[in-house]
Amino acid sequence: MRPSPAIGLWHFACCHKYKFLSSFLVGLVAYSSVLDCLSAEVLRNAEHHGVGDRLKSTFLLRREALDFSGSNRLTESAERVIRVRGNLSFSKAALTEGPARFMRNPVHFDSVEAYFLLPETLPQETYILGWKPVVQKQRCADGTEVELVHHMNVHAKTNAEAKELFKNKSTVLGQISDDNRYTFVATYDRGALEYRLPANFGIALGPGATRLMLEWHLLKPKCWDFHKQQAVLDYSGFDLFVTSERPRHLAAIMGYTDESMQLAPGQGLVEQISRASPSDVERLSPSRTEGQATVFHKVGKPSVTSSLTEILAIHLHTHDLPYEKYFTILKEDGNARFQSKPEAAGYGDSQSMKSLAAKGWPRLFIHPGDSLQTHCRFDTDKLDHVVNDGTSWGEEMCSALMVVTNADIDSSQYRGWTALSSSGGTISRLSRALVSLFPSLGED
Secondary structure, three states: OOOOHHHHHHHHHHHOOOHHHHHHHHHHHHHHHHHHHHHHHHHHHHHHOOOHHHHHHHHHHHHHHOOOOOOOOOOOOOEEEEEEEOOEEEOHHHOOEOOHHHOOOHHHOOEEEEEEEOOOOOOOOOEEEEEEEEOOEEEOOOOOEEEOEEEEEEEEEEHHHHHHHHOOOOEEEOOOOOOOOOOEEEEEEOOOOOEEOOOOEEEEOOOOEEEEEEEEEEEOOOOOOOOOOOOEEEOOEEEEEEEOOOOOEEEEEEEEOOOOOEEOOOOOEEEEEEEEOHHHHHOOOOOHHHOOOOOOOOOOOOOOOOOOEEEEEEEEEOOOOOOEEEEEEEOOOOOEEEEOOOEEOOOOHHHOOEEOOOOOOOOEEEOOOOEEEEEEEEEHHHOOOOEEEOOOOOOEOOEEEEEEEOOOOOOOOOOOOOEEEOOOEEEEEEOHHHHHHOHHHHOO
């Protein structure tokens, strides 16, 4: 085992009788050991009193400042945590929407869509290094532990956009209309874990954007009974890891879905394919069509932004109805540039944003003329109604969210819109017997 630099210095100090250095390093090691011994118990008590997240962040920052391991995380002086939280009393009266198949009849409402404007105006030089979802646990009347949050996003907004959307309020209940012109800087779907961008990368708010807006979707748990339990307060949100020091390279969150998806029951095994067309993908690099993006890239770890778009991390998004999902990049001639192995769908860690290395994928670049596809497989014989795109119970999504980078995104003047495409997809039927033997036969 290679000795740490701290131990090497301590040995050097002892051997050369530099008592002051020896004493200092012994004290440093002792301080670190005290943190190791006490932090677990202190944090348990802090969680009990509702201040665990804040104290935990303090412990982590202190430990990172002492880290000799070469971690890429910034020290306390460079990184801070912005706490983005919602605040809502969850009750039947608060519900704002329900499944489309019931024509949005309030009797069938099961969800709350809400938007919260962070009061702080941020410096233009604010960069997102990662995020940790902080999701509050609740209990049904029967004691079952549940989460109300179905998904959350943090948007970057200009002050003018914030004023137009919120009109001097801090909270808006129900859907808002911004013509799909929204910029995600953090995202969460049920069960997802913390995400950190690669070293030397960050997400900029974009030119003129100095406000943060939290988007909430709360979904009534199946065990929840409004007749048996009182309204509960929910404060879920994010801890955003940010810095005012511009990272070496910038990234952005992009995605696509198919809002026209409709799956009829009784068709056997079916594959929904949601697409981002070449024209959709071109929006990632607006200057490329003008011949301006000429920055090269080097092979290896993400280091120099390319005129091609590189996918740094990805989340293939579904709810709980499909049984598996996978991702493809198609070249202009229709052949696959890349196709991932099928992975389990549903809620949980599969909803996490993950680096390609963590998923076991190679580095991926999107070339001119490429299209992107998310494939979601369903057993429609298990359905009892037509499944539409949506976020209520019995509705589904088949989409992808990605952290990407390229020469345009790396420009300080770039402000990308997260939605590349909201409509575009096909449905194909699969042979149950053949797919069970040869899964690749169901793939286009």
